[in-house]
Amino acid sequence: MTPPTALPPMPTIVVDDPMLAPIPPANRQLGSWGDALSLVRARSTDLATAYAEVRRAEAQTRTALAAVLPTINATATIPHQFITNETATFSGSSSGNTGAAAPVRTITTPQSNYLTANVQLQQSLVNLQAWQAIGTGKVNEKVQKLSAEDTNRTITLAVSTAIVGVVAAERVAELNRVGLRSSLERHELTVRKRGLGVATGLDVVRADQDVAAARATLVTGDEALRRAREALGLAVGIPEAVGVPPGVKLDDVMGGAEQSCPALKELAERPDIAAAQKRVEVAERNVHNVELSFLPTLSLGSTFSTTTQDTGAAPQATWNVQGILTVPIWDGGVRYGSLRSNRALRDEAGFALEAARRTATVEIQQARRNVGVAEASLEVARQTRQLAYQVDQLTQTAYRAGQGTSLELVIAASSLRQAEIELALREFDVVRARLEALFALARCSGTS
Incomplete structure (x- = not known):
C-alpha cells in the first residue's frame, strides 16, 4: 500500500518547561589538558606521597653513608664532691732558708669542682656491610622513583578518563533534554x-x-553529570565540581595524553614492572648484607682528653690512637634468623615480580582488544540508532495519518531516546578504550 504523498501540515508546537533549561556549568572549568596536568601534579596527594617516599629513600641512603664516614664526639664533665678529706703535706726545706719550717700543702681528696673534657674521633676502615648498605639505599631510591612514575601514570589515566566522563555526561544530559522536548x-x-x-x-x-519517563531519565542524567564533575575535581585534587568547556575536543585530550605519556616498546620498561624488578635486586642485596655481617670490621679511633684536676706528676692532657678490630663470634642467632627472613623476602619479591608481569601482560592484551570491541559496539549502536530513528519517523507519520496507536508512538520515541544515549556512550567508550590502551604500556614523566 502506497502511503499518502501529502499530509496536512503540522501546526507549530512550542513547549516550555523548567526542566528544559540546561544544568548550570561548574564554578570551575578546565581550560586545557595542560591545566589538568598542572593541577593534578600540584595537588595530588598520591603523587605527593610518592615523591615523599623518594625523599625518604634518599635520606636512608644518607644515613647508610654515615657508617663509613668519621664520627667526632666531644664530652665535658664538671663533678662536685660533697664528701671530701683535706690532708696537709710538707713540701720539704726551702733553699736559702736553713732551719726554716717547710711550707705546708693542703690536698683535698677526692678533688672537687674540676673540669674534664675529651674529644673522640672514630673512622671505619674495613666495613663491607656498611658499603653494601649504601649501594642498597641507592637501588631503593630507584625503586621509589619508578613507583612515583607509575603513580603519575595511573593518576594521569584517571584524569583523562574523568575528563571523558564529564564530556560524555554533558552529551547525555543534552540528549535527555532533547528527548524531553520531543x-x-x-x-x-x-x-x-x-x-x-x-x-x-x-x-x-x-x-x-x-513525558514522566523522559523527566526521570533527565533527572538521573543530571545527577550523573554532577557526579562526573565531582569525580574530575577529585582527580585533579580539588574537593568540588570541575567542568569541561563546551568546546573541548577529545582528540586534544588524546593527543595531550600521548605527548605527556609516550608509549613504551617493552613491558619491562613500564614503571611498575621496572620497580618490581628493582625490589628483587634490593631483596637480594639485603640477603648479601646479612651475610657480610659475619665478617670482622676494622676501625681507627683517636681520643684527646684534658682535665683541670691535679694529676701530680702525670700530664693533664692525653692523646691516643688505637685500632679496633671487631670479630663477631656469637650473637644468640640473630644473624641466622635475619638471613632466613631476608631470603624469604627475596623469594616473595620474585613472586611479586612474576605476578606483576602476568597481570600487566593480560591487562595490555585486554586494553588493546577493548579498542576493537568498543569500535564494534559503536558501529552496532549507530545501526541501532538509525533503525530506531526510521521506526520513530514511520510511527509518527502513521499516527498523524490515523493509522497508528499512541502506544506504538510512545514505544518508538522511548527506543529512539535510548538509542541516542547508547550511541553517545559508545562513542565515548571508544575514546576511553584508546586511552586505556595507551596508558597500559606507557611511562609518564613529571617533576615533584
Missing part, C-alpha cells in the same frame, strides 16, 4: 488531537507516561 511536543500534539476528537483519553495518558 516528549512534550508529542504530548501537546496528542492533547490537540483529543480536542479535535481524533485521540482518546488513553492516548493522552500514554503521552503523560512518556
Whole structure:
C-alpha cells in the first residue's frame, strides 16, 4: 500500500518547561589538558606521597653513608664532691732558708669542682656491610622513583578518563533534554488531537507516561553529570565540581595524553614492572648484607682528653690512637634468623615480580582488544540508532495519518531516546578504550 504523498501540515508546537533549561556549568572549568596536568601534579596527594617516599629513600641512603664516614664526639664533665678529706703535706726545706719550717700543702681528696673534657674521633676502615648498605639505599631510591612514575601514570589515566566522563555526561544530559522536548511536543500534539476528537483519553495518558519517563531519565542524567564533575575535581585534587568547556575536543585530550605519556616498546620498561624488578635486586642485596655481617670490621679511633684536676706528676692532657678490630663470634642467632627472613623476602619479591608481569601482560592484551570491541559496539549502536530513528519517523507519520496507536508512538520515541544515549556512550567508550590502551604500556614523566 502506497502511503499518502501529502499530509496536512503540522501546526507549530512550542513547549516550555523548567526542566528544559540546561544544568548550570561548574564554578570551575578546565581550560586545557595542560591545566589538568598542572593541577593534578600540584595537588595530588598520591603523587605527593610518592615523591615523599623518594625523599625518604634518599635520606636512608644518607644515613647508610654515615657508617663509613668519621664520627667526632666531644664530652665535658664538671663533678662536685660533697664528701671530701683535706690532708696537709710538707713540701720539704726551702733553699736559702736553713732551719726554716717547710711550707705546708693542703690536698683535698677526692678533688672537687674540676673540669674534664675529651674529644673522640672514630673512622671505619674495613666495613663491607656498611658499603653494601649504601649501594642498597641507592637501588631503593630507584625503586621509589619508578613507583612515583607509575603513580603519575595511573593518576594521569584517571584524569583523562574523568575528563571523558564529564564530556560524555554533558552529551547525555543534552540528549535527555532533547528527548524531553520531543516528549512534550508529542504530548501537546496528542492533547490537540483529543480536542479535535481524533485521540482518546488513553492516548493522552500514554503521552503523560512518556513525558514522566523522559523527566526521570533527565533527572538521573543530571545527577550523573554532577557526579562526573565531582569525580574530575577529585582527580585533579580539588574537593568540588570541575567542568569541561563546551568546546573541548577529545582528540586534544588524546593527543595531550600521548605527548605527556609516550608509549613504551617493552613491558619491562613500564614503571611498575621496572620497580618490581628493582625490589628483587634490593631483596637480594639485603640477603648479601646479612651475610657480610659475619665478617670482622676494622676501625681507627683517636681520643684527646684534658682535665683541670691535679694529676701530680702525670700530664693533664692525653692523646691516643688505637685500632679496633671487631670479630663477631656469637650473637644468640640473630644473624641466622635475619638471613632466613631476608631470603624469604627475596623469594616473595620474585613472586611479586612474576605476578606483576602476568597481570600487566593480560591487562595490555585486554586494553588493546577493548579498542576493537568498543569500535564494534559503536558501529552496532549507530545501526541501532538509525533503525530506531526510521521506526520513530514511520510511527509518527502513521499516527498523524490515523493509522497508528499512541502506544506504538510512545514505544518508538522511548527506543529512539535510548538509542541516542547508547550511541553517545559508545562513542565515548571508544575514546576511553584508546586511552586505556595507551596508558597500559606507557611511562609518564613529571617533576615533584
